[in-house]
Amino acid sequence: MSASGGTKAIVAALLANLSIAVAKFVAFLFSGSSSMLAESVHSLADSGNQGLLLLGGKKAQREATPQHPFGYGRERYIYAFLVSIVLFSVGGMFAIYEGYQKIKHPHEIDHWYWPVGVLIFAIIAETFSFRTAINESNVLRGKQSWKEFVRHAKAPELPVVLLEDLGALVGLILALVGVSLALATGDGVWDGIGTLCIGVLLILIALVLAAETKSLLLGEAAGVEEVKKIEAAIVDGDTVTGIIHMRTLHLGPEELLIAAKIAVQHDDTATEIAAAINAAESRIREAVPIARVIYLEPDIYSEAEAAKGSDREAAPGGPAKPAEH
Numbered sequence: 001m002s003a004s005g006g007t008k009a010i011v012a013a014l015l016a017n018l019s020i021a022v023a024k025f026v027a028f029l030f031s032g033s034s035s036m037l038a039e040s041v042h043s044l045a046d047s048g049n050q051g052l053l054l055l056g057g058k059k060a061q062r063e064a065t066p067q068h069p070f071g072y073g074r075e076r077y078i079y080a081f082l083v084s085i086v087l088f089s090v091g092g093m094f095a096i097y098e099g100y101q102k103i104k105h106p107h108e109i110d111h112w113y114w115p116v117g118v119l120i121f122a123i124i125a126e127t128f129s130f131r132t133a134i135n136e137s138n139v140l141r142g143k144q145s146w147k148e149f150v151r152h153a154k155a156p157e158l159p160v161v162l163l164e165d166l167g168a169l170v171g172l173i174l175a176l177v178g179v180s181l182a183l184a185t186g187d188g189v190w191d192g193i194g195t196l197c198i199g200v201l202l203i204l205i206a207l208v209l210a211a212e213t214k215s216l217l218l219g220e221a222a223g224v225e226e227v228k229k230i231e232a233a234i235v236d237g238d239t240v241t242g243i244i245h246m247r248t249l250h251l252g253p254e255e256l257l258i259a260a261k262i263a264v265q266h267d268d269t270a271t272e273i274a275a276a277i278n279a280a281e282s283r284i285r286e287a288v289p290i291a292r293v294i295y296l297e298p299d300i301y302s303e304a305e306a307a308k309g310s311d312r313e314a315a316p317g318g319p320a321k322p323a324e325h
Contacts, residue, residue: 006158007057009133013161014050016129017043017168020122027118030111033182034102036118038095038195039175042202043122045090046164049083053157056080060252070293073252074217080156081213087164088206095199102192109191112183119176126172130165137162152223155253156213167205171198222248222256226288230258233283234296239264239276244299257293258284263301273298 024040027033056079064071109115137158141149150159178194181187222230231243246260262280264273277296284291 006133006136006155006161007054009129009136009161010050010053010157012132013129013165014047014054016125017047017050020118020125021047023118023121027114030114031109032107033109033115033179034098034191034195036115036175036179038098038198039119039122039171041094042091042168042171042198045086046168048090049086049160049164052079052082052086053160057157070251070257071255073250073255076253077156077213077216080160081210081217083160083164084206084209084213087167087209088203092199092201092203092206095195095202097199099192099194099196099199102195103189104192106188106192108186108188109179109182112179115179116176119172119179123169123172123176126165126168130162130169133158133161133165150208151212154216154220154223154250156216159212160209163205163209167201171201174198174201216250219249222250222258222288226256229287230284230291233287234260234262234280236276236279236283239268239272240280241265242301244301251292254290255292256288256290257295258291259295259297261297261299264298266300 021040021043024036024043028036028040053076056076059079060072060075062072062075137149140153140155140158144152146162150162153159174194174197178191178197181190181194221227227246227248230248231246234240234243234246240262242263244261244263246258248259249257251257262277264276268276277298280296281294284294
């Protein structure tokens with residue numbers, strides 16, 4: 001997995017969640033707190049999720065085959081989608097079930113210092129993991145807001161880790177509030193309510209992750225800035241005079257397919273056009289290094305064909321006017 005896959009953030013989250021899961025489960029055994037049991041399962045599920053992200057990154061590195069000529073870059077999207085399923089089922093639904101059982105059959109928390117101590121330790125560990133994910137993401141997000149980064153990032157790992165860590169921190173605070181209220185009032189129902197809130201939180205995060213990774217699985221185009229760079233790189237103003245229409249598609253986070261019909265002069269020779277296409281491909285790869293597969297089809301721009309439709313990209317003979325840069 002490349003650096004943009006956030007391997008450092010994934011490993012940091014994995015180590016934090018494994019240690020927290022063990023500590024929470026020990027606290028549950030000594031205290032009987034349902035919040036602790038739900039949180040231990042949550043941390044264990046998160047650990048498995050980081051394992052899935054690492055596995056997806058490893059599988060995505062396989063070479064292309066005749067059966068999969070464009071490679072396996074989308075493996076990373078598939079495993080990120082699996083993470084949302086695990087978070088929804090193992091994390092969210094289990095927490096809701098435990099919270100319901102605790103509210104229905106409440107009991108006092110024994111050895112209160114175990115859950116409180118573990119929750120404080122977990123908050124510290126998750127803060128470290130969240131900080132690592134933030135630092136890794138800042139390298140990539142540039143001027144984007146956090147919402148824009150999560151919605152538009154082509155590499156799914158960092159948004160997944162960010163949302164998981166944020167959910168874990170909020171969940172820990174909810175668990176601490178639930179345990180504290182249960183201890184203060186002597187009513188174990190508060191522990192169950194805290195567990196229910198954790199479950200709802202995890203399900204909401206899982207739904208957001210599922211929606212974003214589904215979009216990546218369906219196939220997303222290059223970003224606006226990348227499209228501008230590609231268009232500027234294609235047109236040389238000499239042989240290639242404009243772009244009739246163009247499509248881009250992410251084959252993986254760092255693999256971009258580009259297909260375009262380009263306008264050339266009607267009196268250019270085949271040799272001149274072939275040389276211009278080769279030069280355009282070189283310029284594209286220099287401007288956008290993740291461009292892996294490029295198909296450029298030469299055509300003669302036609303005002304008559306362009307006039308048949310107002311949709312620039314759908315017009316068979318060309319846009320209303322050749323692309324300007």
